[in-house]
């Protein structure tokens with residue numbers, strides 16, 4: 001087909017993490033399909049969805065991975081984080097505990113992911129201002145201390161969801177387009193950067209069986 005509509009210059013893997021029910025799946029549904037559901041089911045295993053957008057005249061396919069916040073439904077950690085260039089670390093502004101757990105999620109993320117991973121702290125459900133249990137200031141302070149981007153979002157009202165992904169993807173773009181232009185010996189002028197080729201996708205599977213993973217890690 002003419003028009004070059006499906007040309008993808010980069011594939012960036014971004015992971016969603018955070019406690020159960022903070023709204024990870026709905027943030028993803030909002031970003032990937034502009035949908036929202038109030039009776040969202042708990043995620044089991046791993047899912048991902050993609051959306052292609054244009055950043056600085058390049059076509060960037062965002063591959064967003066979502067996993068269960070509940071321990072018993074979680075798939076293997078290493079495979080989930082492998083190749084991730086960005087992360088949204090999500091808590092629910094109405095659930096203090098989900099914010100108190102953020103340091104643990106951050107530790108897990110930093111223990112498994114790429115050193116240069118771009119991280120955005122996301123306080124979701126900003127539409128529930130009356131039930132707020134985490135102040136914006138507390139979260140901002142934490143984000144500054146840990147060198148994270150920070151935004152409050154509402155998947156329900158579609159507030160800042162686009163902004164959160166755009167910020168992370170643009171930052172990834174800045175880091176990786178530069179790096180690859182300088183370091184990739186195959187990028188002989190005409191070839192697009194190979195940033196996305198590092199992404200490892202274990203098939204379109206919704207779940208990664210435990211038995212297949214991690215034995216050699």
Ligand SMILES: Nc1nc2c(ncn2[C@@H]2O[C@H](COP(=O)(O)OP(=O)(O)OP(=O)(O)O)[C@@H](O)[C@H]2O)c(=O)[nH]1
Nearest residue numbers: 020021022023024025026038040043069154155156
């Ligand atoms: N008011 C409000 N509710 C939301 C928002 N985002 C998600 N929810 C609701 O919160 C509940 C949990 O959302 P999910 O997206 O399933 O949460 P999750 O983090 O993916 O949960 P796990 O899959 O268990 O890890 C659902 O009832 C959603 O409809 C939001 O921005 N505002």
